[in-house]
Amino acid sequence: MTNSNALTCPASDEIDMHAKWQTFAQQHKVPLTNCVSAALRRGVLSEQEAVENGKSHWNSSEHFSMGGLGELVVGIEKADRLISF
Known part of the structure; x- marks a missing residue:
């Protein structure tokens, strides 16, 4: 959830996970x-x-x-796989 923080400012030589997650979500819907x-x-x-x-x-x-948990349960019911990290 910290990857959703729009105020993160990683150093120029670090990966911007906030931007990466947004790009991934947009590309893959x-x-x-x-x-x-x-x-x-x-x-x-x-x-x-x-x-x-x-x-x-x-x-x-x-x-x-x-x-919350409701969204998680509904998502699991609809999905063919779950990835957790």
Whole structure:
């Protein structure tokens, strides 16, 4: 979920995982979903989560959505494989 943080600024000689995930999702039409509980614990907020939690700023890129166990279960039911890392 930290890869969804739009405020990361990797050094010029490092891989920009935020940009890589966005490019991958756009090229392959893959939705990017963060675990909302894990994201909030680590200070990664979408605009909606910021509003709901009384925060004035958010830092999750618009390409990533927040989801919970329901989205995971539905995704597993629809998918022919699951990759976890």
